[in-house]
Amino acid sequence: MDVRNCRGCGKLFNYVSGPFMCPACREKLEEKFQEVKKYIQENPGSNVASTAEACDVDANQIRQWIREERLEFASGASEISCEKCGKPIASGRFCDQCKAAMVNSLNNVYKPDAPAQPKRRDGSDGGPKMRFLN
Ligand SMILES: [Zn+2]
Ligand SMILES: [Zn+2]
Known part of the structure; x- marks a missing residue:
């Protein structure tokens, strides 16, 4: 068992996992979190x-x-x-682009430098077409 000082009140407590906080302070922090969450909802x-x-x-x-x-x-x-890129984000650790890039690099782990394939159009502007009337 690991005994630590609580980051909130300084009391010794039996540390299990997560933040270095005693159960009482964790509960207080959770209440605070709910308060903050409500405040943000009411004050966009x-x-x-x-x-x-x-x-x-x-x-x-x-x-x-x-x-x-x-x-x-x-x-x-x-x-x-x-x-990763320093762009302002609303939450989390990475922006959407960097998240997408990371997912792609995971998917393309065997061909990391493959260029993006240009999208082929579906032939609507293709060569001249014969038109048969009658
Ligand atoms: Zn505490
Ligand atoms: Zn980014």
């Missing part, structure tokens, strides 16, 4: 700073929830960016 124009102030919670904690994809602000207000 909010951002990390205004939410932190309104709910009396640490901005870094809010960003962590965003990274965990538990919270989402309107794009741009979350103040977090894609860990």
